[in-house]
Amino acid sequence: MGLHVVIASPQGYKPDPAIVALAQADAKNNGGCVEVIDDPSEAVRNADVLYTDVWASMGQEAESNVRKVAFKGYQINSDLLKRANQSAIVLHCLPAHRGEEITDDVIEGFNRLSLTKLRTVCTLKRRLWR
Numbered sequence: 001m002g003l004h005v006v007i008a009s010p011q012g013y014k015p016d017p018a019i020v021a022l023a024q025a026d027a028k029n030n031g032g033c034v035e036v037i038d039d040p041s042e043a044v045r046n047a048d049v050l051y052t053d054v055w056a057s058m059g060q061e062a063e064s065n066v067r068k069v070a071f072k073g074y075q076i077n078s079d080l081l082k083r084a085n086q087s088a089i090v091l092h093c094l095p096a097h098r099g100e101e102i103t104d105d106v107i108e109g110f111n112r113l114s115l116t117k118l119r120t121v122c123t124l125k126r127r128l129w130r
Contacts, residue, residue, distance in 0.1 A: 002032020008043035009036065010070045040074045047084040051091045052076050052101045068100065077103040 005027065007015060014020075014036055023034045037043055044050055055071040056064040076090055090106055098104050 002027055002030040004032055005034045006043040006047070007034070007036045008038065008040040008074060010038065010074065013067075013070060040080060041083055044080055044084045044088075047088055049089055049091065050076055050081070050084060053093045054095075054097050055101050071101065075101055075103065076106050078105055081106060 005023070007020075009015070020034060020036055027034045052074075055067040055074075060067070081088065081090070090102070090109070092102055092107060096102050096107055098107065
């Protein structure tokens, strides 16, 4: 049983197409699929798991304001969550920039998990993409 992974990202910030192609081939061989789209509302439709991280990581601080504009519509908030499955969980690698990539109500919600609570997810993620 494979995973159906949908990545929503604005133009200019899409994952490396060569890596996506490898992931798509691997997913296909395992009964899953990988898609890269622009629309976060479409990406979360009926999703079981949503994952986000900061928009500007360490070393990208100079790009912070540009990235805030580019990723503005990609915030995980209660309106976006309405499109996901009712039991969906939200993962964040922390530290979160509340009000940017995720809202307070979502990160503090009952079925929302931070990766400090799920440290094994980081290891799992690395293993999945090898």
